[in-house]
Amino acid sequence: MVSFNIEAERENMASQNVLIVDAFNLTLSTEGLPNPSIYSIASQQKRPPVVPCGGYTNKKKIMLQNLETNAAAGARPNNCWVESIRASSPTHMKSITPSLLEEKRAWIIRHPSALDMFHEITEASKGKQIVMFLDYDGTLSPIVENPDRAFMSGKMRRAVRQLAKYFPTAIVTGRCRDKVYDFVKLAELYYAGSHGMDIKGPTKGLKYNQKSKVVNFQPASEFLPLIDKVYKVLVEKTKSTPGARVENNKFCISVHFRCVDEKKWNDLAQKVKEVVNEYPQLNWRQGRMVMEIRPKIEWDKGKALEFLLECLGFADCSSVFPVYIGDDTTDEDAFKILRKRGQGFGILVSKFPKKTSASYSLREPDEVMDFLQKLVRWKRDSAHTTKSKV
Numbered sequence: 472m473v474s475f476n477i478e479a480e481r482e483n484m485a486s487q488n489v490l491i492v493d494a495f496n497l498t499l500s501t502e503g504l505p506n507p508s509i510y511s512i513a514s515q516q517k518r519p520p521v522v523p524c525g526g527y528t529n530k531k532k533i534m535l536q537n538l539e540t541n542a543a544a545g546a547r548p549n550n551c552w553v554e555s556i557r558a559s560s561p562t563h564m565k566s567i568t569p570s571l572l573e574e575k576r577a578w579i580i581r582h583p584s585a586l587d588m589f590h591e592i593t594e595a596s597k598g599k600q601i602v603m604f605l606d607y608d609g610t611l612s613p614i615v616e617n618p619d620r621a622f623m624s625g626k627m628r629r630a631v632r633q634l635a636k637y638f639p640t641a642i643v644t645g646r647c648r649d650k651v652y653d654f655v656k657l658a659e660l661y662y663a664g665s666h667g668m669d670i671k672g673p674t675k676g677l678k679y680n681q682k683s684k685v686v687n688f689q690p691a692s693e694f695l696p697l698i699d700k701v702y703k704v705l706v707e708k709t710k711s712t713p714g715a716r717v718e719n720n721k722f723c724i725s726v727h728f729r730c731v732d733e734k735k736w737n738d739l740a741q742k743v744k745e746v747v748n749e750y751p752q753l754n755w756r757q758g759r760m761v762m763e764i765r766p767k768i769e770w771d772k773g774k775a776l777e778f779l780l781e782c783l784g785f786a787d788c789s790s791v792f793p794v795y796i797g798d799d800t801t802d803e804d805a806f807k808i809l810r811k812r813g814q815g816f817g818i819l820v821s822k823f824p825k826k827t828s829a830s831y832s833l834r835e836p837d838e839v840m841d842f843l844q845k846l847v848r849w850k851r852d853s854a855h856t857t858k859s860k861v
């Protein structure tokens with residue numbers, strides 16, 4: 472039986488900018504498009520072809536608006552984007568109806584809980600080397616208002632430490648690598664910061680494969696001075712917007728609006744857009760109540776995943792089983808790569824139906840921890856069984 476807390480669902484939808492619209496009889500999907508975030512009905516002339524999205528049926532539709540498309544086209548920030556976030560906030564959103572609950576059930580069938588499907592997942596991994604990829608915010612730590620206080624719990628840290636004893640483990644995050652290391656504090660992990668643009672291998676040597684290489688990779692290093700400069704400009708430009716916060720993530724910049732009065736969202740987006748428009752080498756996309764500004768290079772979390780597999784000596788290996796767990800639109804790049812390779816699985820952390828290329832779901836960081844602990848117990852038990860047979 473699927474049950475969920477409506478208020479929590481609303482908050483989650485609001486924080487991830489998903490809008491459920493009664494009035495439109497359209498179904499939009501981001502299938503097959505680069506970096507899907509949110510597609511807008513209002514920007515129909517510009518939006519890429521619409522593909523029916525089989526899962527979302529009936530009168531209620533998920534309306535998606537792609538900020539990145541607008542940004543790339545040099546458009547003004549789309550009012551529809553602000554409207555979509557506003558309309559999905561707890562105070563504005565319409566009630567959750569039986570048909571939405573029905574959609575939720577249908578979604579869970581397509582993206583079942585990785586905890587419920589644990590046996591199937593481990594069966595599929597048999598004889599293969601599991602490699603773990605973990606996003607940070609919203610996956611290992613709960614979403615909080617102040618990004619500097621997004622601490623992971625001691626229990627979660629112990630779970631990740633145990634995990635890394637059995638499987639090569641990487642943190643793949645939009646954050647600056649040093650900052651995420653300060654939160655995670657585990658030297659035995661691989662870290663891919665700035666959405667994969669800053670990758671470093673373990674400082675505490677762990678060798679899983681004789682072919683593995685030392686890792687230290689920064690594909691956007693020439694953008695460093697530009698990012699620094701634009702960060703300063705954005706701080707200056709947004710300082711008059713109460714609650715706005717600009718975070719320097721080394722190779723990218725986050726402009727947070729979680730604490731900004733929603734009446735000011737449009738203004739803020741306009742300011743950010745004006746700055747980004749002056750630098751054709753940069754673009755932006757949307758995360759959870761955040762605008763992410765980054766270099767226009769062909770690099771993302773999916774590419775980082777492939778790069779790390781290669782470093783670990785698993786480039787053309789059919790016996791590797793990558794598992795990627797993440798909650799944000801930027802994690803979709805990695806989920807897609809796994810589908811394309813036909814290896815391993817993506818697990819989306821979300822409490823509500825959301826278009827995703829992940830195969831499974833987990834509702835929140837606590838469930839991620841349960842899953843990681845279960846994986847460690849399973850590995851320990853199977854190692855024990857193998858030994859006793861010998």
Ligand SMILES: O=P(O)(O)OC[C@H]1O[C@H](O[C@H]2O[C@H](CO)[C@@H](O)[C@H](O)[C@H]2O)[C@H](O)[C@@H](O)[C@@H]1O
Nearest residue numbers: 607608614615616618621644645725759760761
């Ligand atoms: O790839 P991730 O590890 O998920 O990082 C993406 C962004 O996460 C952080 O922002 C998000 O979490 C904050 C703390 O819970 C929250 O306040 C914010 O609204 C979220 O968007 C981080 O601060 C950003 O720099 C990352 O890019």
